Amino acid sequence: MHVLFTIVNERRFAIDCAEIIEVLPVVSHRPAGTGPAWLLGLINVRGELLPLVDLSVIVDGKPTQPKLASRIVVLRLETELFSSQATKVGLLVPEIAGPVMRDFDAAGVHAGFAFTGGSHLGPTIADEDGMVQLLRCRRILEGDAALRQLPATAWEQP
Amino acid sequence: MSRAVTFRKSLLGRSLLLGVLPAAAVVFVIVGINSFRAWNNVNARFETDLRAATELAVGEIDLRNQRNIDMARILVASQEAAMFGRRAETLDMLENVLRSNPSICGTYVAYEPDADGADALGAQEGVPANALGAGGRFFAYVKRDAKSPDGIQIEPLVEPVGEDGLWYLLPKERAQRSGVADPVITKPYNYRGADIIEHVVPIVVKGKFVGVAGVDVALTGLQERLKDISQRLGADVFIETRGYFVAATTDGEKGTSLRTTRVAESLLSPVFRDIVVHGSRPWEAIDPILHEECVYLAATVPTGEWRVLVRKPTRVxxxxxxxxxxxxxxxxxxxxxxxxxxxxxGAVSISRRVRAAKGIAERIAGGDLSGGSATALESKAATGADESAELVRAMHQMNDELVSIVSAVRGACVRLAATSAQLAATSHEQRATVGAFGESTSQIAAAIREISATGIALQRTIESVDAGARRASESAAKGRTRLDSVASSMSRLDVATSEIAGRLEIIAEKAAAIGTVVVTITKVAEQTNLLSVNAAIEAEKAGDAGLGFLVVAREIRRLADQTAGASLDIERIVGQMQSSVTAGVEEMSRFTGEMRTGTGDVQQIVGDLGGIIAQIDASFASFGEVRSGMTTQAMGVSQIEQAVMQVAAGAQQSSRSAVEFGRVADELAHAVAVLQDAAARFKLREESAATTEEGAA
Structure with missing residues (x-):
């Protein structure tokens, strides 16, 4: 599959290109004011309001430091959370590289990673630049109870 | 000054102490030593006498015993040779021996019972019955008897039983035990009214004891002989054997006879016990009979186991x-x-004259030369011929001489006192004058020294000022020349700086223009990059149809990245250039301002230096004059100082002389006063007369 790499705190993660709509430069967002730490707020993408999620908080626990190479990756997520509808989410990443071809299906199973709450982390493989782990972006929203407490209107009726 | 002389320190006392006492001591020591020697000699002689007496007594007794034993031996020898058993011949022999030896009082021969086998025969021709003992044994005793016609009587011996039979039993026992014919001298005992001792010898025929033969000796003879010895020596002699007294030259206690008395029962028994302790040495003890200190000496008679004790009182x-x-x-x-x-x-006579001389000397010492109080004793002491009388006369003469000397001294004293007073006054005045003069001189000298020191210091200062001014003038001239060239260089620098500043400003403007262009390039590159990423994603989504496009998108993206990197570099470099140029422009403008100020200052200094040089040149002439004047002044002051110093030294010397003079004058006055006092102490004849008159008035 083709993936786009992003590097969070020197760890490489891969995002499936099939889930990506487009890559945007960092634009200003309206802060959410409540909710979990990884939910930064709302952004305006060509007239459409999308939630902005900070990948660094999810995988590293610390907010992304703003820099020139930072990008917003607009994802299209197939999730059952919102009545089987596909939804769009903006993911703030420190930097990107790719797209490149990587085969994550041959990675096999690694012991010790099947714990609850870690379902957004996919299989890990090694290439010429070191280890890289696949992000299951769809599960990011599924795995967190706090997101479900948000009013559905905030997502369905922008 | 008269002072009581104790007897111990007086002439008489001393002569006694130093003359008589040592002499007496010597005499007494000699007497003591002589007495001690005499005492020792007497003791030694006393002991010698005692030994001689003892030896004499022992020799006498030994000789007697020996002789008597020899007679007994002759009897025994004849028996053993041939006469044993021939009783009649034996009786004849006993009678012959008795007759020919007046010192013995009896002879006897006794056989053992039936020793010759003739007991049974009884009395026979030549052998009367009274020569036989019990059972007919031969038991003959021949003794003197004044009653019988021929003076001799034969009678049988008493059967030997108990202590009285020792004369027979003792030799028998000894002969049987040893087989030797050993003579025995018995203890004295009373035999039928006479005190006798017996000298017995056993008869041994063919090794068998068959009887004894012996002689009796009366003790009276021995007793007389011992008394002779005792009187000659002044000592008492006691002879003891077997616990009995044989003889004694004195009686025992309470007039009892010591003879035939047991020693142990007499008062002398403790003395005899001591013999064992002292042996042949003399010893001293309190005699139990005489009750006074006595010396004892003991000896043993070789023949017959007798002991002789000699006693002599130490009092003798x-x-x-x-x-x-x-x-x-x-x-x-x-x-x-x-x-x-x-x-x-002798000492009393000398002492009297010496006391007189002492009286005169004390009077003179007390200052009385009048001689009025001379005592009668002193006048009397002057008569005489020995040295002490001479001394008294000399004292009188000395008195007269002293009178004339004291008179002369008094006159001289009065005159000397006047002179010394005058001298003292003069010396005091002189000392005051000289002191004042010396003080003034010292002050002048000090002032001159100060002037001199100041002048010299001033001269040195002027010289150094002069030299300094010369160097300053030279330096100022050089400085002016250099400053002129500095001023022209600075003017040229000012112009160049202004040009550089203008050019730098142009560079700054150009750099700002480059910055704007670079920002535009960067933005374009970034957008291109994003565009290519999105294009790539889209191409991927398009699947195989989009593969070619994906390659192109990727290439575009690489170029865009390179462009962005290069433009970032340019932006950074241009930024640095801009800040450098801005700083340069500021530095240049500040430097230009400073340059202009500096040029003005330099020109001002040049002008000032010219003025200084002119003034220094003008002052050189005045400095030269001042210096020569100072030198002359210093020399003058130095000469004055030396002169004043000499004057001051003279003044000091005068002062010291004056002080010394004054001191001598004072001493003289003092000495005269002392002399006057001393002279006044003496009382002359006319004065004493005047005093007497005054007292009378």
Missing amino acids: ATEAVTTTIIGNVRTAVIGVVVILVLLSV
Whole structure:
């Protein structure tokens, strides 16, 4: 599959290109004011309001430091959370590289990673630049109870 | 000054102490030593006498015993040779021996029962019955008897039983035990009214004891002989054997006879016990009979186991010595007393004259030369011929001489006192004057020294100022020349700086223009990059149809990245250039301002230096004049100082002389006063007369 790499705190993660709509430069967002730490707020993408999620908080626990190479990756997520509808989410990443071809299906199973709450982390493989782990972006929203407490209107009726 | 002289320190006392006492001591020491020697000699002689007496007694007794034993031996020898058993011949022989030896009082031969086998025969021709003992044994005793016609009587011996039979039993026992014919002298005992001792010898025929033969000796003879010895020596002699007294030259206690008395029962028994302790040495003890200190000496008679004890009271020895010593002491005491009396007479006479001389000397010492109070004793002491009288006369003469000397001294004293007072006054005045002069001189000298020091210091200062001014003038001239060239260089620098500043400003403007272009390039590159990413994603989504496009998108993206990197570099470099140029422009403008100020200052300094040089040149002439003047002044001051110093030294010397003079004058006055006092102490004849008159008035 083709993936786009992003590097969070020197760890490489891969995002499936099939889930990506487009890559945007960092634009200003309206802060959410409540909710979990990884939910930064709302952004305006060509007239459409999308939630902005900070990948660094999810995988590293610390907010992304703003820099020139930072990008917003607009994802299209197939999730059952919102009545089987596909939804769009903006993911703030420190930097990107790719797209490149990587085969994550041959990675096999690694012991010790099947714990609850870690379902957004996919299989890990090694290439010429070191280890890289696949992000299951769809599960990011599924795995967190706090997101479900948000009013559905905030997502369905922008 | 008269002072009581104790007897111990007086002339008489001393002569007694130093003359008589040592002499007396010497005399007494000699007497003591002599007495001690005499005492020792007497003791030694006493002991010698005692030994001689003892030896004499022992020799006498031994000789007697030996002779008697020899007679007994002759009897025994004849028996053993041929006469044993021939009883009649034996009786004849006993009678012959008795007759020919007046010292013995009896002879006897006794056989053992039936020793010759003739007992059964009984009395027969030549052998009367009274020569036989019990059972017919031969038991003959021949003794003197004044009653019988031929003076001799034969009678049988008493059967030997108990202690009285020892004369027979003792030799028998010894002969049977040893087989040797050993003579025995018995203890004295009373045999039928006579005190006798027996000298017995056993008869041994063919090794068998068959009887004894012996002689009796009366003790009276021995007793008389011992008394002779005792009287000659002044000592008592006691002879003892087997626990009995044989003889004694004195009686025992309470007039009892010691003879045939047991020693152990007599009072002398403790003395005899001591013999064992002292052996042949003399010893001293309190005699139990005489109750006084006695010396004892014991000896043993070789023949017959007798012991001789000689006793002599120590009083006998000490009496003689004591008499001698008392005589010596008496003589010594008389001699000392005589010396004492003679010495006292002489010393009293000398002492009287010496006391007179002492009286005169004390009077003179007290200042009385009048001689009015001369005592009668002193006048009397002047008569005489010995040295002490001469001394008294000399004292009188000395008195007269002193009178004339004191008179002369008094006159001289009065005159000397006047002179010394005058001298003292003069010296005091002189000392004051000289002191004042010296003080003034010292002050002048100090002032001059200060002037001189100041002048010299000033001169040195002027010289250094002069040299400094010359160097300053030279330096100023050089400085002016250099400053002129500095001023022209600075003017040229000012122009160049202004040009550089203008060019830098142009560079700054161009750099700002480049910055704007670079920002535009960066933005374009970034957008291109994003565009290519999105294009790539889209191409991927398009699947195989989009593969070619994906390659192109990727290439575009690489170019865009390179462009962005290059433009970032340019932006950074241009930024640095801009800040450098801005800083340069600011530095240049500040430097230009400073340059202009500096040029003005330099020109001002050049002008000032010119003025300084002119003034220094002008001052050189005045400095030269001042210096020569100072030198002349310093020399003058130095000369004055030396002169004043000499004057001051003279003044000091004068002052010291004046002080010394004054001191001498004072001493003289003092000496004269002392002399006057001393002279006044003496009282002359006319004065004493005047005093007497005054007292009378």
